[in-house]
Amino acid sequence: MIVAIKGAGRMARGIGTRALAGGHEVHLLDDDPERAERLAAELAPHAAIAQVQAVADLGDADLVVVATPYPAGRDYVAGLGDLVNGAVVVDISNPVDFTTMDGLRTPPGTSAAEEMAAASPGARVVKAFNTTFAKTLETGEVAGRPLDVFLAGDDTRAKEMVADLVESGGMRPIDAGPLRRARELEAFMFLNLTLQDRLGLNQESAIKILS
Amino acid sequence: MIVAIKGAGRMARGIGTRALAGGHEVHLLDDDPERAERLAAELAPHAAIAQVQAVADLGDADLVVVATPYPAGRDYVAGLGDLVNGAVVVDISNPVDFTTMDGLRTPPGTSAAEEMAAASPGARVVKAFNTTFAKTLETGEVAGRPLDVFLAGDDTRAKEMVADLVESGGMRPIDAGPLRRARELEAFMFLNLTLQDRLGLNQESAIKILS
Numbered sequence A, B: 001m002i003v004a005i006k007g008a009g010r011m012a013r014g015i016g017t018r019a020l021a022g023g024h025e026v027h028l029l030d031d032d033p034e035r036a037e038r039l040a041a042e043l044a045p046h047a048a049i050a051q052v053q054a055v056a057d058l059g060d061a062d063l064v065v066v067a068t069p070y071p072a073g074r075d076y077v078a079g080l081g082d083l084v085n086g087a088v089v090v091d092i093s094n095p096v097d098f099t100t101m102d103g104l105r106t107p108p109g110t111s112a113a114e115e116m117a118a119a120s121p122g123a124r125v126v127k128a129f130n131t132t133f134a135k136t137l138e139t140g141e142v143a144g145r146p147l148d149v150f151l152a153g154d155d156t157r158a159k160e161m162v163a164d165l166v167e168s169g170g171m172r173p174i175d176a177g178p179l180r181r182a183r184e185l186e187a188f189m190f191l192n193l194t195l196q197d198r199l200g201l202n203q204e205s206a207i208k209i210l211s
Helices: A010-021 A033-046 A072-079 A112-119 A156-168 A179-198 B010-021 B033-046 B072-079 B112-119 B156-168 B179-198
Strands: A002-006 A025-029 A052-054 A063-066 A088-091 A124-127 A148-153 A172-175 A206-210 B002-006 B025-029 B052-054 B063-066 B088-091 B124-127 B148-153 B172-175 B206-210
Touching: A002 A010, A010 A025, A010 A033, A010 A156, A025 A033, A033 A052, A063 A072, A063 A156, A072 A088, A072 A112, A088 A112, A088 A156, A112 A124, A112 A179, A124 A156, A124 A179, A148 A156, A148 A179, A148 A206, A156 A172, A179 A206, A179 B179, B002 B010, B010 B025, B010 B033, B010 B156, B025 B033, B033 B052, B063 B072, B063 B156, B072 B088, B072 B112, B088 B112, B088 B156, B112 B124, B112 B179, B124 B156, B124 B179, B148 B156, B148 B179, B148 B206, B156 B172, B179 B206
Parallel strands: A002 A025, A002 A063, A025 A052, A063 A088, A088 A124, A148 A172, B002 B025, B002 B063, B025 B052, B063 B088, B088 B124, B148 B172
Antiparallel strands: A124 A148, A206 B206, B124 B148
């Protein structure tokens, strides 16, 4: 697949690394083209020739990962208008209120992912990667086990494509149900974020369902 | 400590087993006294002599674990009136709408634990054990690792007592912050419950923060 990633920060690097490990082509898009170029150069050692490049637009991407913070990601997708009609769009955001660290910026009874879908009704929005820290995505593992990547979405085929991306990158996709389950995924990752300092985990931890 | 457990079902058995493993005294209370007697007899092999017994009332319990489903547990505690003034009360409930499996019965922006505290303002309510399945509590482990037991509460000393119970039983207490963090704990366990059949986990799994 051609995986377009909007953003060139730590999550873009993590997801880009996994996508390249899975043999996909990665296109990086950033408001600052030089930033995208720098990340492409940084990821190049993980890639086969020409497998990663900075690009100017979505082009023929199969899947668009929006790796910019809430609510900029939602607004970016809405601003694309008809360009995202039918597109598989991955919302990885955590709408945490980082000033208080006491809750989410989204109202109770909804989620950032549902807000994105409402603002861009033509897009096939899938929630994924919001519970995985950037550092753990560099290897796709935690404590020697594959990361769990929870997926929520209303479009089965779109969710399968994201599951393929996850699995090909060496991680375990977990289908958590419809897009509204993003409420619970965003809630728990907010809680997990509040624990990182307290437990001295430094965002190198991961939420896993063990059995 | 003397740990009173209201209820004599699977969660009472699981938490009772851990409490006995930690060297605590377990008092079992049920609306059906014979049911409490039966569980006491079942737990007796895990206990030193006279360490577990069915009782008729809270007596001098240090800690009360309410192991009856929502909202019966909340109403039980409220019905105790002044008897729970100052008592450490552990809410383990998951207010899942089991008819739809599509959400919680509590309104958005609150939690079963906060409802219990509001109905019994004299009690020192701690949320705990809502993310641990009964079967995993029998050993206190999952995949060879100690269970994570997430705690939320507004009374520091009460939370420390529950953390002692957890730790003495061989598990890892994780202080998740104030009682309102029960919202996120209940939300994620609801999601985890929806996954059990889908992943073929049969409630023998556990949520862990791995690092």
